[in-house]
Every structure is written in structure tokens, then in C-alpha cells.
Amino acid sequence: MVKEPFKNIVFEIKNSQFKNAILNIESIVFWAEKEVEKRAESKRQADEAIRFFTERCTKRVQDVITSLKVFVNRMRVRNSEDDFLDLVRFEKNYKFPRDKEQIQSQIKEYCEMTITALIRKYQDAENIKERDVEPLINISQIMKVVLGRFPKLYIYIPDGSRSLLSGKPKEHLYKEWEVVNNGGLRSSSKSGGQTIMAHMILISMLQKNSNDDDWTLIVTDHLFGAMSAKKLVQPLFVALEMLKVQWITVMPANAPVEITSNFNTVYLMKVDYQKGKGNLTFEVERNERRFLKKLPVIDDMRTHNEKKELM
Numbered sequence: 001m002v003k004e005p006f007k008n009i010v011f012e013i014k015n016s017q018f019k020n021a022i023l024n025i026e027s028i029v030f031w032a033e034k035e036v037e038k039r040a041e042s043k044r045q046a047d048e049a050i051r052f053f054t055e056r057c058t059k060r061v062q063d064v065i066t067s068l069k070v071f072v073n074r075m076r077v078r079n080s081e082d083d084f085l086d087l088v089r090f091e092k093n094y095k096f097p098r099d100k101e102q103i104q105s106q107i108k109e110y111c112e113m114t115i116t117a118l119i120r121k122y123q124d125a126e127n128i129k130e131r132d133v134e135p136l137i138n139i140s141q142i143m144k145v146v147l148g149r150f151p152k153l154y155i156y157i158p159d160g161s162r163s164l165l166s167g168k169p170k171e172h173l174y175k176e177w178e179v180v181n182n183g184g185l186r187s188s189s190k191s192g193g194q195t196i197m198a199h200m201i202l203i204s205m206l207q208k209n210s211n212d213d214d215w216t217l218i219v220t221d222h223l224f225g226a227m228s229a230k231k232l233v234q235p236l237f238v239a240l241e242m243l244k245v246q247w248i249t250v251m252p253a254n255a256p257v258e259i260t261s262n263f264n265t266v267y268l269m270k271v272d273y274q275k276g277k278g279n280l281t282f283e284v285e286r287n288e289r290r291f292l293k294k295l296p297v298i299d300d301m302r303t304h305n306e307k308k309e310l311m
Helices: 004-014 018-073 100-122 130-137 139-147 177-182 192-211 230-242 286-291 296-310
Strands: 076-078 084-086 088-090 153-156 174-176 216-220 245-249 267-274 277-284
Touching: 018 088, 018 100, 018 139, 100 130, 100 139, 130 139, 153 177, 153 192, 174 177, 177 192, 192 216, 192 230, 192 245, 230 245
Parallel strands: 216 245
Antiparallel strands: 076 084, 088 153, 153 174, 267 277
């Protein structure tokens, strides 16, 4: 579609004398050349911006993929039979993209498509706000473009069969992280006990990675409302022992002995009010210790570790 200013110049040339017509034509040619140069420079700048964005995003995507692999690879423990057990792993047969050129090509194509869509929607680049662009180019969106979909993450939920202490991991004990937290297609609700246990194991592994072989400490509020079943409680204590985690938890005074007897020490805490001010006091509840449970699995593990240290 011919622009109005250009149409006016054409009409002016048509009605002018020959000499003036030549001058007008030269002006049009000069204007056209400058317009072409301006557009070429704009295109060069746009191409450079896309190239710069693509290279930076490619580096970030590669760094995120590497970090994910390192994170999952460190989520493993060695049991008493020196078998490695992955407490967290990706779904089988999932392959992360490795080819740098392929990643760059995907990001570049996405960038060009996004620019086209924004221009089509807002007509002019001046109308596009930063808040309209940010959700389209954050790293989560770029990762989704490159990966197609995020890999499923599985976490090992141990049972009471010594599966942590010895032998190979049991495949049926791997649960999808999303299902553990939010339920799945086959079950409309999640298991609160399994969810808490999964979170505790994951937090413990993160603590272990930060402190290597040293004992670490985790403090929580009362978790045994949802996680009170023996098949969950005992394996969790075995996992914490294996990961060298000391667990301190706050429970109500009427907590059942079946739970408190798993802890080596129980403190009874009270709030005494004097002159309107509350003071927290505590004392060791020694009478409860007659019910202290001895988990054979943990005793066996400690004995095995002691023998290894003496060798």
C-alpha cells in the first residue's frame, strides 16, 4: 500500500516542470536509499540482539541441565553391602539435549516466533511493555521450549523390608514426585505420610551434600499426624541414621508412646507465667525411656560401620 506522502510527491512531479520533476525524482531516490539503509541497519541490530539472546540462553540452558544432573546424581547412598541406591532419579530413557547447535536453533526459532507474535498483537514495538515480554523469556519457559517437557522425577520411598540397608533398590518403591505431592490419575488424593517422608528424605540429602560426612541437624514441627504408620516411621528413622541426620521435632504432650519411643531423648517443655511473662522451661522425661525402641536395622547398620572403621 503506497503511503500518502509518497503519493503526494508523485502528483507534484506530474504537475511540475521537467527540471523540478528531475529534482523531485532525485529526492525520492535519496529518500528510498536512506530508508533501505535504515531498515538494513535495524535488521542488523535485530539479528545481533537475537544472536546475543540466543547465545546467553543456550549457556543458561546448558548450565541448568548440568545442575539438574549433578543434583540428582548426588542423591544416592551406599548401603552396608556397598551397593549404591539412588534416592532420587529421573525417569528411565529420558535424554537431555546435548548438541549445542540444536539448542541454539530451537531458542533462535522461538525468539523469532515470539517477536513476530508480539508485533502482530501490539502493532508497534513501542507499545510492547516489559511485563508482556518477561513471562515469555524467563528461564523456565526457555527450558520448556528446549526440553519439550520436563523429565519426571522419582523418589525412593523405603518400606520396612531393609531395602535401604542391603540389597538392590526395589523398582516398585520409586514414586513419581508429582504424584507423591499432588496425587495422580489413578488416585484422587495423595498420601500425606508418603509426602512428608519424601520431603524429609530430600531435605536430608540436601543437608548431607552440604556437610559431606558430618552429622547434620533437622528441626521440624509435629509431623506424625499424617505420618504415624509403622511402615513409614521406622524406614524414615533408618534413612536418617544412614544419612547421619539428627532429628529434633516438637510434639504435643500427649503424643503416643509408639512415636516418642523412637527418639533417644524426650524433653517435656512447659511455659511458666510469672508476672505476666512466659518463660519456656524443659526437662528430660526419663520415665518414657523404658519404652525406648531398638530398631534391629539401625543396630545392624551401626555394627557394620564400626567393623568397617576397624578394618
